[in-house]
Amino acid sequence: xxxxxxxxxxxxxxxxxxxxxxxxxxxxxxxxxxxxxxxxxxxxxxxxxxxxxxxxxxxxxxxxxxxxxxxxxxxxxxxxxxxxxxxxxxxxxxxxxxxxxxxxxxxxxxx
Amino acid sequence: xxxxxxxxxxxxxxxxxxxxxxxxxxxxxxxxxxxxxxxxxxxxxxxxxxxxxxxxxxxxxxxxxxxxxxxxxxxxxxxxxxxxxxxxxxxxxxxxxxxxxxxxxxxxxxxxxx
Numbered sequence: 001x002x003x004x005x006x007x008x009x010x011x012x013x014x015x016x017x018x019x020x021x022x023x024x025x026x027x028x029x030x031x032x033x034x035x036x037x038x039x040x041x042x043x044x045x046x047x048x049x050x051x052x053x054x055x056x057x058x059x060x061x062x063x064x065x066x067x068x069x070x071x072x073x074x075x076x077x078x079x080x081x082x083x084x085x086x087x088x089x090x091x092x093x094x095x096x097x098x099x100x101x102x103x104x105x106x107x108x109x110x111x
Numbered sequence: 112x113x114x115x116x117x118x119x120x121x122x123x124x125x126x127x128x129x130x131x132x133x134x135x136x137x138x139x140x141x142x143x144x145x146x147x148x149x150x151x152x153x154x155x156x157x158x159x160x161x162x163x164x165x166x167x168x169x170x171x172x173x174x175x176x177x178x179x180x181x182x183x184x185x186x187x188x189x190x191x192x193x194x195x196x197x198x199x200x201x202x203x204x205x206x207x208x209x210x211x212x213x214x215x216x217x218x219x220x221x222x223x224x225x
Contacts, residue, residue, distance in 0.1 A: 004153075033213050042201065045213035088154070090214075097142055097205070098167055099214060101154040 006102035023089035134202030
């Protein structure tokens with residue numbers, strides 16, 4: 001059974017600092033996604049990672065995938081307040097429409 | 112309208128009521144999903160439909176009954192719910208014919224069972 005673990009679950013950081021969110025999963029998978037959710041809002045797709053070594057960047061966020069280690073990271077560079085949200089990773093079960101989500105990381109960027 | 116639309120946004124129901132949640136997508140997708148988001152648990156997959164056929168039922172209690180009349184519409188019929196069923200119910204859709212496309216989520220229905 002595919003399990004997805006994120007850490008940390010809560011992250012409070014100062015503006016301008018860097019930090020990394022980790023996503024581990026338990027079985028092989030052919031795809032991994034990162035989503036963002038603002039309070040009271042729906043989930044917004046950030047990145048789709050489909051192969052070992054894949055790296056995607058958008059603004060101050062960079063996501064990478066290591067399929068051998070079953071690990072994805074979401075790196076935040078020089079955080080700004082607008083990045084405050086909950087970030088989820090989601091892993092696809094092989095050859096299935098099933099997408100299993102991590103518990104989410106609630107990020108708070110302080111001035 | 113574009114994207115994934117869910118109605119109602121909020122719903123309060125008693126344990127003996129019957130109600131339905133509606134989801135409509137205007138993205139040309141053929142796969143549609145119901146997820147449950149509770150305060151203390153990760154998003155839980157409930158059901159998946161692909162081309163109107165149910166492909167996943169994640170051991171969901173029978174008091175939740177999905178219906179997918181066509182590729183653009185998805186319903187979740189609710190009856191004799193329990194207070195622990197109170198949660199945000201999210202509908203999503205994805206691109207036809209591929210497992211790789213990301214899910215596009217609606218804004219959810221906030222359900223409170225009294």
